[in-house]
Amino acid sequence: MFTDLSPMKLLTIAIVAMFVFGPEKLPEFIRNATGVLHKVRAFADSARQDIRSELGPEFKDFEFEDLHPKTFVRKHMLDGDGLAGLEEIRNALDPRPELEEVATVVHDTADREVGTVSLTKDAPAEQHTRHAFDPDAT
Template sequence: MFMELSPMKLVAIAIVAIFVFGPDKLPEFIQNATGVLRKVRAFADSAKEDLRSELGPEFKDFEFEDLHPKTFVRKHMVDGGNLAELEEIRNAFDPRPELEEITAAVHDTADSRAPGTVSLAKDAHATPPTRHAFDPDAT
Protein backbone atom coordinates (compact mmCIF):
# COMPACT_ATOMS: atom_id res chain seq x y z
CA MET A 1 0.00 0.00 0.00
CA PHE A 2 2.76 2.44 0.91
CA MET A 3 5.38 0.98 -1.42
CA GLU A 4 5.37 4.03 -3.69
CA LEU A 5 6.32 6.31 -0.78
CA SER A 6 10.03 6.99 -0.69
CA PRO A 7 11.83 7.78 2.57
CA MET A 8 12.04 11.45 1.58
CA LYS A 9 8.28 11.62 1.09
CA LEU A 10 7.71 10.02 4.49
CA VAL A 11 10.01 12.59 6.11
CA ALA A 12 8.13 15.39 4.35
CA ILE A 13 4.79 14.00 5.57
CA ALA A 14 6.16 13.78 9.12
CA ILE A 15 7.35 17.41 9.00
CA VAL A 16 3.98 18.60 7.68
CA ALA A 17 2.21 16.57 10.40
CA ILE A 18 4.36 18.21 13.08
CA PHE A 19 3.49 21.65 11.72
CA VAL A 20 -0.24 20.89 11.41
CA PHE A 21 -0.84 19.04 14.69
CA GLY A 22 2.05 20.37 16.72
CA PRO A 23 4.57 18.30 18.66
CA ASP A 24 2.22 18.11 21.66
CA LYS A 25 -0.79 16.53 19.94
CA LEU A 26 1.01 14.46 17.28
CA PRO A 27 1.47 11.33 19.48
CA GLU A 28 -2.21 11.47 20.44
CA PHE A 29 -3.22 11.80 16.79
CA ILE A 30 -1.04 8.82 15.81
CA GLN A 31 -2.61 6.70 18.58
CA ASN A 32 -6.11 7.65 17.41
CA ALA A 33 -5.25 6.90 13.76
CA THR A 34 -3.81 3.47 14.58
CA GLY A 35 -6.86 2.71 16.74
CA VAL A 36 -9.17 3.55 13.86
CA LEU A 37 -7.12 1.35 11.51
CA ARG A 38 -7.31 -1.55 13.97
CA LYS A 39 -11.10 -1.16 14.25
CA VAL A 40 -11.50 -1.05 10.46
CA ARG A 41 -9.38 -4.19 10.04
CA ALA A 42 -11.33 -5.99 12.77
CA PHE A 43 -14.61 -4.96 11.14
CA ALA A 44 -13.42 -6.21 7.72
CA ASP A 45 -12.23 -9.52 9.20
CA SER A 46 -15.53 -10.06 11.02
CA ALA A 47 -17.46 -9.24 7.83
CA LYS A 48 -15.38 -11.82 5.92
CA GLU A 49 -16.01 -14.44 8.59
CA ASP A 50 -19.74 -13.68 8.59
CA LEU A 51 -19.85 -14.02 4.83
CA ARG A 52 -17.96 -17.33 4.93
CA SER A 53 -20.30 -18.70 7.58
CA GLU A 54 -23.37 -17.61 5.59
CA LEU A 55 -22.08 -19.18 2.37
CA GLY A 56 -21.93 -22.60 3.98
CA PRO A 57 -19.41 -25.39 4.38
CA GLU A 58 -18.69 -25.74 0.65
CA PHE A 59 -17.09 -22.26 0.66
CA LYS A 60 -15.10 -22.82 3.86
CA ASP A 61 -11.74 -22.46 2.09
CA PHE A 62 -12.88 -19.46 0.00
CA GLU A 63 -10.41 -16.57 -0.04
CA PHE A 64 -11.42 -13.09 -1.15
CA GLU A 65 -8.02 -12.60 -2.75
CA ASP A 66 -9.03 -15.30 -5.25
CA LEU A 67 -11.47 -12.82 -6.80
CA HIS A 68 -8.56 -10.79 -8.20
CA PRO A 69 -8.23 -11.70 -11.91
CA LYS A 70 -4.50 -12.48 -11.79
CA THR A 71 -4.91 -14.69 -8.74
CA PHE A 72 -7.93 -16.41 -10.30
CA VAL A 73 -6.04 -17.24 -13.50
CA ARG A 74 -2.95 -18.35 -11.60
CA LYS A 75 -4.98 -20.61 -9.34
CA HIS A 76 -7.05 -22.24 -12.08
CA MET A 77 -4.57 -22.34 -14.96
CA VAL A 78 -1.08 -22.62 -13.52
CA ASP A 79 -1.73 -24.46 -10.27
CA GLY A 80 -4.36 -26.64 -11.90
CA GLY A 81 -1.78 -28.26 -14.17
CA ASN A 82 -2.98 -26.67 -17.40
CA LEU A 83 0.44 -25.33 -18.37
CA ALA A 84 0.06 -26.57 -21.95
CA GLU A 85 -3.12 -24.53 -22.38
CA LEU A 86 -1.48 -21.48 -20.84
CA GLU A 87 1.50 -21.82 -23.17
CA GLU A 88 -0.87 -22.15 -26.12
CA ILE A 89 -2.65 -18.94 -25.12
CA ARG A 90 0.68 -17.13 -24.72
CA ASN A 91 1.82 -18.28 -28.14
CA ALA A 92 -1.45 -17.16 -29.71
CA PHE A 93 -0.87 -13.59 -28.53
CA ASP A 94 2.86 -13.55 -29.34
CA PRO A 95 3.51 -11.24 -32.34
CA ARG A 96 7.11 -12.41 -32.90
CA PRO A 97 6.40 -15.09 -35.57
CA GLU A 98 4.42 -12.65 -37.71
CA LEU A 99 7.09 -9.98 -37.29
CA GLU A 100 9.79 -12.46 -38.30
CA GLU A 101 7.80 -13.36 -41.44
CA ILE A 102 7.43 -9.68 -42.35
CA THR A 103 11.12 -9.03 -41.72
CA ALA A 104 12.10 -12.01 -43.86
CA ALA A 105 9.76 -10.86 -46.64
CA VAL A 106 11.22 -7.35 -46.58
CA HIS A 107 14.77 -8.68 -46.69
CA ASP A 108 13.88 -11.08 -49.52
CA THR A 109 12.29 -8.36 -51.64
CA ALA A 110 15.20 -6.03 -51.03
CA ASP A 111 17.64 -8.73 -52.12
CA SER A 112 15.71 -10.08 -55.10
CA ARG A 113 14.36 -6.79 -56.54
CA ALA A 114 11.36 -8.60 -57.94
CA PRO A 115 9.32 -6.68 -60.52
CA GLY A 116 6.29 -4.95 -59.13
CA THR A 117 7.85 -4.24 -55.75
CA VAL A 118 8.48 -0.83 -54.34
CA SER A 119 12.03 0.08 -53.41
CA LEU A 120 12.74 2.63 -50.72
CA ALA A 121 16.27 3.23 -51.97
CA LYS A 122 17.07 6.23 -54.19
CA ASP A 123 17.06 5.42 -57.87
CA ALA A 124 20.12 6.69 -59.79
CA HIS A 125 18.12 7.15 -63.02
CA ALA A 126 15.23 9.04 -61.46
CA THR A 127 14.50 12.52 -62.76
CA PRO A 128 14.68 15.29 -60.19
CA PRO A 129 11.32 16.68 -59.16
CA THR A 130 10.29 19.96 -60.71
CA ARG A 131 10.09 22.89 -58.37
CA HIS A 132 7.01 24.99 -58.43
CA ALA A 133 7.22 28.68 -57.93
CA PHE A 134 6.47 29.72 -54.39
CA ASP A 135 4.39 32.80 -53.82
CA PRO A 136 4.80 34.04 -50.23
CA ASP A 137 1.97 36.50 -50.62
CA ALA A 138 -0.53 33.80 -51.58
CA THR A 139 -0.42 32.05 -48.24
Protein backbone atom coordinates in the same frame (compact mmCIF):
# COMPACT_ATOMS: atom_id res chain seq x y z
CA MET B 1 -0.96 0.33 0.12
CA PHE B 2 2.11 2.19 1.32
CA THR B 3 4.68 0.11 -0.55
CA ASP B 4 5.41 2.86 -3.05
CA LEU B 5 6.34 5.39 -0.34
CA SER B 6 10.04 6.03 -0.12
CA PRO B 7 11.76 6.92 3.16
CA MET B 8 12.14 10.50 1.93
CA LYS B 9 8.38 10.77 1.34
CA LEU B 10 7.64 9.34 4.79
CA LEU B 11 10.01 11.86 6.35
CA THR B 12 8.28 14.69 4.46
CA ILE B 13 4.87 13.50 5.68
CA ALA B 14 6.15 13.36 9.27
CA ILE B 15 7.54 16.91 9.06
CA VAL B 16 4.29 18.26 7.57
CA ALA B 17 2.29 16.45 10.28
CA MET B 18 4.56 18.00 12.92
CA PHE B 19 3.83 21.49 11.57
CA VAL B 20 0.09 20.90 11.15
CA PHE B 21 -0.67 19.23 14.49
CA GLY B 22 2.17 20.51 16.61
CA PRO B 23 4.52 18.48 18.78
CA GLU B 24 2.11 18.25 21.73
CA LYS B 25 -0.96 17.02 19.76
CA LEU B 26 0.86 14.75 17.29
CA PRO B 27 1.13 11.70 19.64
CA GLU B 28 -2.59 11.94 20.44
CA PHE B 29 -3.45 12.14 16.71
CA ILE B 30 -1.28 9.09 15.97
CA ARG B 31 -3.02 7.10 18.74
CA ASN B 32 -6.45 8.07 17.39
CA ALA B 33 -5.46 7.21 13.82
CA THR B 34 -4.09 3.79 14.80
CA GLY B 35 -7.24 3.12 16.85
CA VAL B 36 -9.42 3.89 13.83
CA LEU B 37 -7.26 1.61 11.67
CA HIS B 38 -7.59 -1.23 14.20
CA LYS B 39 -11.38 -0.81 14.28
CA VAL B 40 -11.61 -0.82 10.48
CA ARG B 41 -9.47 -3.97 10.27
CA ALA B 42 -11.55 -5.69 12.96
CA PHE B 43 -14.74 -4.76 11.10
CA ALA B 44 -13.34 -6.12 7.82
CA ASP B 45 -12.20 -9.37 9.48
CA SER B 46 -15.61 -9.90 11.10
CA ALA B 47 -17.32 -9.23 7.75
CA ARG B 48 -15.07 -11.83 6.11
CA GLN B 49 -15.85 -14.36 8.81
CA ASP B 50 -19.59 -13.69 8.44
CA ILE B 51 -19.41 -14.20 4.69
CA ARG B 52 -17.41 -17.44 5.09
CA SER B 53 -19.87 -18.77 7.66
CA GLU B 54 -22.84 -17.90 5.41
CA LEU B 55 -21.27 -19.58 2.37
CA GLY B 56 -21.08 -22.90 4.15
CA PRO B 57 -18.45 -25.56 4.75
CA GLU B 58 -17.67 -26.14 1.06
CA PHE B 59 -16.21 -22.59 0.86
CA LYS B 60 -14.16 -22.73 4.06
CA ASP B 61 -10.88 -22.29 2.13
CA PHE B 62 -12.28 -19.35 0.11
CA GLU B 63 -9.91 -16.38 -0.11
CA PHE B 64 -11.14 -12.91 -1.02
CA GLU B 65 -7.86 -12.14 -2.75
CA ASP B 66 -8.79 -14.81 -5.33
CA LEU B 67 -11.57 -12.52 -6.58
CA HIS B 68 -9.01 -10.16 -8.13
CA PRO B 69 -9.08 -10.89 -11.88
CA LYS B 70 -5.32 -11.37 -12.22
CA THR B 71 -5.18 -13.70 -9.22
CA PHE B 72 -8.25 -15.60 -10.43
CA VAL B 73 -6.75 -16.24 -13.88
CA ARG B 74 -3.33 -17.08 -12.45
CA LYS B 75 -4.80 -19.55 -9.95
CA HIS B 76 -7.03 -21.34 -12.43
CA MET B 77 -4.56 -21.37 -15.34
CA LEU B 78 -1.37 -22.29 -13.51
CA ASP B 79 -0.49 -25.94 -13.60
CA GLY B 80 2.62 -27.05 -11.72
CA ASP B 81 5.42 -25.88 -13.99
CA GLY B 82 3.56 -23.46 -16.24
CA LEU B 83 0.29 -22.49 -17.81
CA ALA B 84 -1.95 -25.43 -18.56
CA GLY B 85 -2.76 -25.72 -22.24
CA LEU B 86 -0.72 -22.70 -23.23
CA GLU B 87 1.54 -24.77 -25.49
CA GLU B 88 -1.46 -26.30 -27.26
CA ILE B 89 -3.01 -22.86 -27.77
CA ARG B 90 0.29 -21.45 -29.02
CA ASN B 91 0.71 -24.37 -31.46
CA ALA B 92 -2.89 -24.09 -32.66
CA LEU B 93 -2.52 -20.37 -33.39
CA ASP B 94 0.90 -20.67 -35.03
CA PRO B 95 0.52 -20.22 -38.82
CA ARG B 96 4.06 -21.37 -39.65
CA PRO B 97 3.29 -25.06 -40.42
CA GLU B 98 0.50 -24.13 -42.84
CA LEU B 99 2.64 -21.44 -44.47
CA GLU B 100 5.54 -23.86 -44.90
CA GLU B 101 3.20 -26.41 -46.48
CA VAL B 102 1.82 -23.82 -48.91
CA ALA B 103 5.34 -22.61 -49.72
CA THR B 104 6.55 -26.13 -50.54
CA VAL B 105 3.52 -26.75 -52.76
CA VAL B 106 4.11 -23.46 -54.59
CA HIS B 107 7.82 -24.17 -55.03
CA ASP B 108 7.17 -27.72 -56.26
CA THR B 109 4.53 -26.49 -58.71
CA ALA B 110 6.78 -23.69 -59.97
CA ASP B 111 9.72 -26.09 -60.42
CA ARG B 112 7.59 -28.56 -62.41
CA GLU B 113 6.04 -25.93 -64.68
CA VAL B 114 8.96 -23.60 -65.30
CA GLY B 115 11.95 -25.77 -64.65
CA THR B 116 15.14 -24.36 -63.28
CA VAL B 117 15.95 -20.74 -63.92
CA SER B 118 19.53 -19.60 -64.20
CA LEU B 119 20.25 -16.28 -62.56
CA THR B 120 23.69 -15.74 -64.02
CA LYS B 121 24.46 -12.92 -66.49
CA ASP B 122 25.79 -15.31 -69.08
CA ALA B 123 22.46 -17.04 -69.57
CA PRO B 124 20.78 -15.97 -72.80
CA ALA B 125 17.56 -14.08 -72.34
CA GLU B 126 14.43 -15.40 -73.99
CA GLN B 127 13.30 -13.60 -77.11
CA HIS B 128 9.87 -12.09 -76.66
CA THR B 129 7.81 -11.39 -79.69
CA ARG B 130 6.31 -7.97 -79.75
CA HIS B 131 2.79 -7.67 -80.92
CA ALA B 132 2.12 -4.86 -83.26
CA PHE B 133 -0.65 -2.58 -82.14
CA ASP B 134 -2.16 0.66 -83.27
CA PRO B 135 -1.69 3.39 -80.64
CA ASP B 136 -4.63 5.32 -82.06
CA ALA B 137 -6.95 2.36 -81.62
CA THR B 138 -6.37 2.02 -77.92
